[in-house]
Amino acid sequence: MKPLVSVITPAHNAAAFLQAAIDSVRVQTLTSWEMVIVDDGSRDATADIIIRAAETDARIRLFRHPRALGAAAARNRAIKEARGRYIAFLDADDVWYPQKLERQIGFMRQEGVAFSYGTYDLIDESGRVTGRYCPPLRVTYRDLLKTCSIGCLTAVFDTAVFGKRYMPAMRNRQDYVLWLDLLKSTKEARGMAEPLGAYRLHAASLSAGKWRTAYYQWRVYRKVENLNLFSSLYYFFHYAYHGLKKYRFEDCEDA
Numbered sequence: 001m002k003p004l005v006s007v008i009t010p011a012h013n014a015a016a017f018l019q020a021a022i023d024s025v026r027v028q029t030l031t032s033w034e035m036v037i038v039d040d041g042s043r044d045a046t047a048d049i050i051i052r053a054a055e056t057d058a059r060i061r062l063f064r065h066p067r068a069l070g071a072a073a074a075r076n077r078a079i080k081e082a083r084g085r086y087i088a089f090l091d092a093d094d095v096w097y098p099q100k101l102e103r104q105i106g107f108m109r110q111e112g113v114a115f116s117y118g119t120y121d122l123i124d125e126s127g128r129v130t131g132r133y134c135p136p137l138r139v140t141y142r143d144l145l146k147t148c149s150i151g152c153l154t155a156v157f158d159t160a161v162f163g164k165r166y167m168p169a170m171r172n173r174q175d176y177v178l179w180l181d182l183l184k185s186t187k188e189a190r191g192m193a194e195p196l197g198a199y200r201l202h203a204a205s206l207s208a209g210k211w212r213t214a215y216y217q218w219r220v221y222r223k224v225e226n227l228n229l230f231s232s233l234y235y236f237f238h239y240a241y242h243g244l245k246k247y248r249f250e251d252c253e254d255a
Contacts, residue, residue, distance in 0.1 A: 008082065009038070020095050028096065037060065039065065064143060095200075096196055096197040114162065115157045116189060119135065135191050166178070
């Protein structure tokens, strides 16, 4: 029997946190899932961790790239191999809360939602909660141009509506471009105020990561979405403004 949900997980030298990600999927209260993990040319114990997990749970499937091709290629390989109706994303260093899939898929089915996302906590390398991101509960294409309010670890889309969609071959922001692509095909994405998981922030790379992300954000406007200079500057201003206040701890309210 085909699983209802395919969990897409790229893994490159992810041994430090991968087991926690796998465990967070295995304890899901919705049990009709498969976890499609692509080992993207890892040189640590990543593959060994996946093999051991797959030996005890047939829902976990391993595919391997002999050399690192990047997160977009790894996710795309996993999407290609996916058998579930719903495509969900979980990176190797993030975790889900146990009722994540049950609550989110139930929400999508009850409300007729094709693309959904949700609130998530932020954790440090030790797993300590340091903040919470509360996105707006409705997002359109133009909203998303202003700021990426869809966390990859919470995103789910319905292949019965969109078919399989893939990420562009970019080093950064490839998930964001996929969200934009999906929103060109539907009126809006819908969010959930309930925290669905936790995104792990790596302190050593935060500063460099912000500058790199800003560079790719500009490239998305100009090279991918083909916006003119005025529109690109308009949306980039909003992106910078929202980025300054994005990660803080707050209580999320239904909207």
